[in-house]
Amino acid sequence: MLVHRALPYATRGEFALTAVPYLRAGCRAGDAVVVVSAPDTAALLRERLGAGTAARVEFIDSADWFQGPMHALAAYHDRTRADWWPRGRVRLLAEPVWDGLTPLETREWKRHEAILNVAFGGTPTSIMCAYDASALPGHVLADAARTHPEIAGPDGVRPSERFTDPSAFYAECNAVPLPPPPPDAARKAFAAGELPGLRGFLGAEALRLGLPDDRSLPFVLAVNEVATNIIRQGGGRGSLWVWAEEGGLVCDVSDPGRALTDRFLGYAPPRGQRSGEAVMWAVRRLCHIVEIRSGADGTRIRMHVRFG
Incomplete structure (x- = not known):
C-alpha cells in the first residue's frame, strides 16, 4: 500500500527529527531505503544516521533526479521495478528542487505530486517529500497539503485535512488555458x-x-x-x-x-x-x-x- 507524506520543516534540526527516524525504521524493516536530496542534506543525514546505518541507504543527488517532472516519474517507475521492489518495500525521502522554475514547471511539479498517488497507488512504496517552509513560496506549501494524504513532523503523522482527489487536482491544472501559438510560429x-x-x-x-x-x-x-x-x-x-x-x-x-x-x-x-x-x-x-x-x-x- 502506498504511503505518501509531506514533511514541511522550518529548520534543519526539525527536518532531521522527522527524517532520521523515518529512515532508521526503513533500515530496521529491511526496506530499500533511498534519499533524493542536495549533497548538504545528504551529509546531514549521514551524520545523524551514523556510518553503519547510512551505508544501508542509497543517496541520489536531487539535481540529477529532478531534471523535470516526467524525468523523475519515469526514474521512479524504472528503479522501483528493476531495483527496489524486488528487495521488498521501498522507502523514499525526497526533496524536490523548486528554485528557478517557470510558472509552467511549478504547476507541473505540483501535478507530479498529485499523480504519484495514482501512479503508485496499491504498491509497496513509502514516499516522504520534504518542503522547506522557511524558503518556499506559500502556494507551494499550500498545495503540498493538497497533494499528500498525510503530513509528517516531529510530533508524528496526521491526515492532511486539505488533501484533494488527484483527479480534481489534475483538472484544476488543466483549467489553465493554453495560450495560442505566437504569430511567427x-x-x-x-x-x-x-x-x-x-x-x-x-x-x-x-x-x-x-x-x-x-x-x-x-x-x-x-x-x-x-x-x-x-x-x-x-x-x-x-x-x-x-x-x-x-x-x-x-x-x-x-x-x-x-x-x-x-x-x-x-x-x-x-x-x-x-x-x-x-x-x-x-x-x-x-x-x-x-x-x-x-x-x-x-x-x-x-x-x-x-x-x-
Missing part, C-alpha cells in the same frame, strides 16, 4: 501519407530554431508519434505549430476529431496492447513537459523540449 498540416515530409519539416525547424543535435531526434520522434496516432486513432488529420521560447522549443499539435477520456494518459508504463498509453508514455519521456487539453472541440497536445 511555423505551421504545417498533416494527414495520411505525409509523415515523411512532416519529419523533414520538424528537423528543419529544430535546426533553424537552434535545438541542439542531441535533442533534435527526440523532438522529431515525439511529434511524429503524436501525429501518427492522430492519423491512425484520432481524426485522421491535424495541424501543428512550432516555435522557440525562452529555454526551449515548443510544438503544439491539434487533433480536431477526437477528445481524450483518460486524464492520466502517459504517466505510467503501458498495460497490455493499449496503443494510446504506449504512445503517450513514450512522448512524455522524450519531452521535458507535455500539456494536454481535450474537449468537445478536439485535443491539443503541446510538447516542450529544452535547449540545454
Whole structure:
C-alpha cells in the first residue's frame, strides 16, 4: 500500500527529527531505503544516521533526479521495478528542487505530486517529500497539503485535512488555458501519407530554431508519434505549430476529431496492447513537459523540449 507524506520543516534540526527516524525504521524493516536530496542534506543525514546505518541507504543527488517532472516519474517507475521492489518495500525521502522554475514547471511539479498517488497507488512504496517552509513560496506549501494524504513532523503523522482527489487536482491544472501559438510560429498540416515530409519539416525547424543535435531526434520522434496516432486513432488529420521560447522549443499539435477520456494518459508504463498509453508514455519521456487539453472541440497536445 502506498504511503505518501509531506514533511514541511522550518529548520534543519526539525527536518532531521522527522527524517532520521523515518529512515532508521526503513533500515530496521529491511526496506530499500533511498534519499533524493542536495549533497548538504545528504551529509546531514549521514551524520545523524551514523556510518553503519547510512551505508544501508542509497543517496541520489536531487539535481540529477529532478531534471523535470516526467524525468523523475519515469526514474521512479524504472528503479522501483528493476531495483527496489524486488528487495521488498521501498522507502523514499525526497526533496524536490523548486528554485528557478517557470510558472509552467511549478504547476507541473505540483501535478507530479498529485499523480504519484495514482501512479503508485496499491504498491509497496513509502514516499516522504520534504518542503522547506522557511524558503518556499506559500502556494507551494499550500498545495503540498493538497497533494499528500498525510503530513509528517516531529510530533508524528496526521491526515492532511486539505488533501484533494488527484483527479480534481489534475483538472484544476488543466483549467489553465493554453495560450495560442505566437504569430511567427511555423505551421504545417498533416494527414495520411505525409509523415515523411512532416519529419523533414520538424528537423528543419529544430535546426533553424537552434535545438541542439542531441535533442533534435527526440523532438522529431515525439511529434511524429503524436501525429501518427492522430492519423491512425484520432481524426485522421491535424495541424501543428512550432516555435522557440525562452529555454526551449515548443510544438503544439491539434487533433480536431477526437477528445481524450483518460486524464492520466502517459504517466505510467503501458498495460497490455493499449496503443494510446504506449504512445503517450513514450512522448512524455522524450519531452521535458507535455500539456494536454481535450474537449468537445478536439485535443491539443503541446510538447516542450529544452535547449540545454
